[in-house]
Amino acid sequence: MDKAVSRKMVSDAREKRVTYTTPDERASQGRVIRDSVPRSSQAGWVAPADRRDIIEILNESNEGRIAHLIPIRFGRMAASPFAFYRGAAAIMAADLAVTPTSGIRVQACGDAHLMNFGGFATPERNVIFDINDLDETLPAPFEWDLKRLAASVAIAGHHLELPASDTARIAVDLVREYRERMHDYASMRTLDVWYDRIDLQKYQDRTGDPEIVEIARKRIAQRIEVERRKTVPDHLYPKLVSDEGERPRIKDEPPLIVHPNEDLAPGIGSNYAEAIESYRQSLAEHVRVLFDRFHFVDLAMKVVGVGSVGTMCSVGLLMASDNDPLFLQVKEARASVLEPYAGKSLHANHGERVIAGQRLMQAASDVFLGWTRGKNGRDFYVRQLRDMKLSVVIESLDSGMLRQYARMCAHALARAHARSGDAAMMAGYMGSGQSFDDAIGEFAMEYRSQNQLDYRAFIQAVREGRIEAVREE
Known part of the structure; x- marks a missing residue:
């Protein structure tokens, strides 16, 4: 970002402070964006003809790293397509950059996959659920985080050997949860949005499966007690x-x-x-x-x-x-x-x-x-280091628990985006129907296939000696 762009961002921020628009007006602005970037354009994934070689991107991301540890990094990525996806944020960032975007920017996580969410203690010693890894955070289009999170659900479903139809429904449900939470935040007072948190000791999800929610609540309580x-x-x-x-x-x-x-x-x-x-x-x-x-x-x-x-x-x-x-x-x-x-x-x-x-x-x-x-x-x-941190074990989840955990992540992501972005405008763009949910869900499933192809290319590069991977015992 050059200095002129930086100055414009500062100027725009100042203008927003002195130019008041109602939530309804900002939601209307979000709906107008659909004319140039239809929600349906967010669907699907087709790799462009000039897509960069993934090994080249990974090697580029190794610049400045400690050389003797790079094979360990690649060894961990080689464990499964899901592990590969966790280490391939640079690849997906390049891919997301060529997808249609609404232009609505937030403070993005930059690496919003399922394993970068979890529980941790606040300074008041309450245990909340939130994004817990923000190494890649930067202002960016809100869809990028959502697409990466939805795709991680699709890849996790494949890792757990769930039926593709179940996984697709979970991915769509995640997007629906994000969209509906954003509508809630759009109607809330600004300070109420800022103070909102997901308290794991009082966890509830009124629109989730009651039986699964109760199981989740009991598991969470047990984990908190162990960590305490x-x-x-x-x-x-x-x-x-x-x-x-x-x-x-x-x-x-x-x-x-x-x-x-x-x-x-x-x-x-x-x-x-x-x-x-x-x-x-x-x-x-x-x-x-x-x-x-x-x-x-x-x-x-x-x-x-x-x-x-x-x-x-x-x-x-x-x-x-x-x-x-x-x-x-x-x-x-x-x-x-x-x-x-x-x-x-x-x-x-x-x-x-x-x-x-x-x-x-x-x-x-x-x-x-x-x-x-x-x-x-x-x-x-x-x-x-490890202040009462709770993280999920993906392999322990079945279809119902993966859906519930994905909903929790979607809630946390929507809350985080609403703090830095314009919730009303995002809600207006996404709308109240299923069009946006289906589009991002379709992207997630198709990007799962891309990740599978990339993983195979990665393993082939290891076998051919183009890169070195060391498996830990």
Whole structure:
């Protein structure tokens, strides 16, 4: 995004603050967009003749990653078409860029698949359900997130060996849930939208299958109770830390957990003092008071996820006193995969970009969210490690539970988009009928086929030695 475009966005935002339009007028504007971008145009997927080679895109996305970890990344992607999809956000970003868009922009997740949603604790210690991975967040068309989420449902259904007809209905139901929730948000007061959250301890879905909802509620309650018992001192600390020696030290488990050398982490000589102080300055003043009670003890690189493998992700151990630890996850923040198609970030630091996106999209965020830049020039964002995090095990879902979980994700995505975008305009564009639902559902099923073809091409490239993939035991 060039400076002229950036200035226009700022100017447009100022104009919106002084030019009042009613929700009905904005909904009408959304309906007008259908004349140039019909909802039916969102349907289906046909790969363009000049579509880029997927291996070329994946290799390009590896630039700047730690070389010896790239085969682990590809090994995790090789596990299944669903795992491949999780690591192939850059491929889909390029594909979404050639699809019709309404032009209605939101703060997009950028990688809205089923595994990037889950439960976590708020600063008030309530457990909410929300988007929990926003590494790729950037302003972009709202349909891009929705299409990626719907396609992930279609691919998950294939992974679970569900009938295609069942999977197609689940994908359409997900879109319907998103659309109906957006209509709800369009009619709500602005602050009510901002304060809305999905409280897992009070979870309900009035339009879902009552029997499935009740099963989901019981499973959620059980998981929350288990996670509440997993305190950091009693559970995470002995799992990650050895107390042998003069001071606690994070256990090495190569190649997944290792202490970096000075080549990888030039700040190691000063115990990362400059980066820690830069991170501290990114925190709110009252949080700095809390943070200052802890002192840095150790940091080790830790391989996480699928798409993040090869980036510099670490876990830091800080202590306030004996038996009073704080674990911080330090994740490298690179340019969003959406950037070539949606415009550059307005933030000078990609860690700040991620944090700003999280605060916009999440109903509540970790108190220790912050950002910094390392001596190696890489950008990072920081948050607590595993603060009562609940994630779904896809393999444990049947058709009914996949549908319910997809509805929860759709609800969370609609709430996140309504916070940063124009809910009335999005609702007006999508309408009150099934046209939009069917169109995105059709796209999801056809993109599932594309993902299957891409996965086969990826596996073929591994077999031919074009890329190296290492399977973990």
